[in-house]
């Protein structure tokens with residue numbers, strides 16, 4: 214029987230301009246190419262989950278009744294994601310304004326629009342769902358209600374706490390897995406002095422911290438697992454974290470161990486950084502398998518040792 218992942222969250226149309234550098238406050242920079250890409254943390258994670266293979270992927274999302282919704286629905290549909298769409302006639306489809314610099318840095322401002330119309334009552338029936346994957350670009354009350362409903366139905370709940378915000382204890386208590394980057398860990402764990410303290414403060418069964426170009430670590434069942442990053446030349450890191458989250462949950466849903474899932478998610482996320490755009494950059498199962506088969510590119514023992522030293526755990 215194939216497993217099912219439900220992603221509940223945001224979808225945006227990304228307006229991307231490339232420039233030499235991301236403008237500082239008050240600065241104007243002349244950019245170069247402008248393009249739009251289907252994005253949004255929830256939709257990106259759903260696409261990553263579907264492209265990872267092995268898990269049926271469904272997504273609950275809210276869109277406006279406008280032209281911005283069309284490329285988003287097309288991208289999700291092409292990836293094979295089954296959609297539960299809440300259509301809001303009053304609000305525009307979510308948008309994100311992204312400046313992408315030549316050194317692959319970005320600055321993102323989101324106008325959530327219809328994403329804010331997602332309500333607790335919109336959660337579809339959870340029959341057959343193994344994992345619910347959530348983010349924080351939709352109302353926090355809705356995220357909490359969906360997490361609690363899934364937990365009550367015996368569905369595993371993963372939250373990518375992005376964009377960072379302080380989380381209510383009730384939400385943390387409803388989670389099986391929390392995925393954060395270092396900035397998000399800082400906010401969610403109340404500005405800990407170091408990684409170990411941050412991990413110790415979070416009473417979630419599995420906490421995963423992504424560390425950018427260094428890799429990631431997981432604390433699960435009292436153990437620390439490390440996964441160094443794949444070495445790449447980044448072009449655009451937009452959706453790298455989303456690719457990691459979607460691939461990770463898809464891998465767990467198809468029965469892989471946490472260490473295997475971290476490896477696969479790291480490989481997919483590295484590939485996503487080598488291409489432009491959000492959903493357009495997310496690799497499929499075959500591309501990830503090819504990278505994993507290239508043993509010269511899979512991080513080895515020295516990379517593990519370096520990451521352990523960097524984490525000081």
Ligand code: RIB
Nearest residue numbers: 225252253254309452491
């Ligand atoms: O994580 C990347 C995403 O953040 C972009 O696609 C943008 O839409 C924002 O939601």
